[in-house]
Amino acid sequence: DSGVTQTPKHLITATGQRVTLRCSPRSGDLSVYWYQQSLDQGLQFLIQYYNGEERAKGNILERFSAQQFPDLHSELNLSSLELGDSALYFCASSVVSAGSLGTQYFGPGTRLTVL
């Protein structure tokens, strides 16, 4: 158990809908990362937050957004969902955003299925 929690574990929804994925980092970790794992794209970095502020952006679609709250939990919002958004979404956390304390620990993931 990494100490990173994600809810829900599974999510099934329809095209055009909006969903919110939630992540709680390990106790004491300030940085949160979101990754998408799909069969065709593999594991891809989406976005990083550090202590409430956006730190880095990867291949994140404009239909997706995220935020990190004062209690350090994070939410990933996916809107206007398409079939191709079906994937496993992972959250990871680290103490800080670089260096030896920047090692990332992953949650169990949320499996999103868009029908």
Next chain:
Amino acid sequence: GDSVTQMEGPVTLSEEACLTINCTYTATGYPSLFWYVQYPGEGLQLLLKATKADDKGSNKGFEATYRKETTSFHLEKGSVQVSDSAVYFCALNRAKAGNMLTFGGGTRLMVKP
């Protein structure tokens, strides 16, 4: 940009066989290198890491050495067990490029009794 290339799987071995999963990378500067493992139906677990050239990461009988001259970080284990069956991901990050991980495509290992 940064990239990581892993040998394609699946790799099928008998129990107690030796394992090598090749990983090479392309990155500017001095990345940190990682191996993560994903067991069926689970998330990613950090297996081992190395943060500078010639460092050796080790954990649970697995080892990998950071070779800057060949830009490689091959994963090795002397004697695999059925419980090692999983997907293994090689990854890197560079602190100066943000801390995001760049992953290889993953290698599925199947160990038969």
